[in-house]
Amino acid sequence: MTYRKISVSTKIFEKENHFIAWINGRPILVAKYEGKYFAMDAVCAHMGCALLERVSGKVAECPAHGAKYDITSGERIAEARIRPEVPCEYDSISLPLRTYKVRESDGFLDIDL
Numbered sequence: 001m002t003y004r005k006i007s008v009s010t011k012i013f014e015k016e017n018h019f020i021a022w023i024n025g026r027p028i029l030v031a032k033y034e035g036k037y038f039a040m041d042a043v044c045a046h047m048g049c050a051l052l053e054r055v056s057g058k059v060a061e062c063p064a065h066g067a068k069y070d071i072t073s074g075e076r077i078a079e080a081r082i083r084p085e086v087p088c089e090y091d092s093i094s095l096p097l098r099t100y101k102v103r104e105s106d107g108f109l110d111i112d113l
Contacts, residue, residue: 037102
């Protein structure tokens with residue numbers, strides 16, 4: 001394992017439930033759920049939109065078409081939709097998003113890349 005310190009204090013979670021860390025030019029969603037830290041790619045597998053804003057509980061939602069992902073596993077739990085009753089025909093991939101292990105070290109977070 002190669003952990004990379006992201007120089008973010010765990011105190012950020014006193015006000016927010018997630019943030020985006022840019023590592024090697026790609027966005028990584030880092031979230032706290034039920035006292036544990038989780039990280040996954042922050043790009044929706046549907047059409048590559050950024051998962052930057054909507055995180056509730058353990059669910060991250062794509063703002064473009066509403067695809068939802070479980071932050072603890074990266075699994076897609078709701079497909080993208082044009083409208084609530086119309087799923088998108090184009091779907092680039094249904095594999096889970098890549099997840100990363102996160103650890104706390106001296107009040108800061110490290111991500112296993």
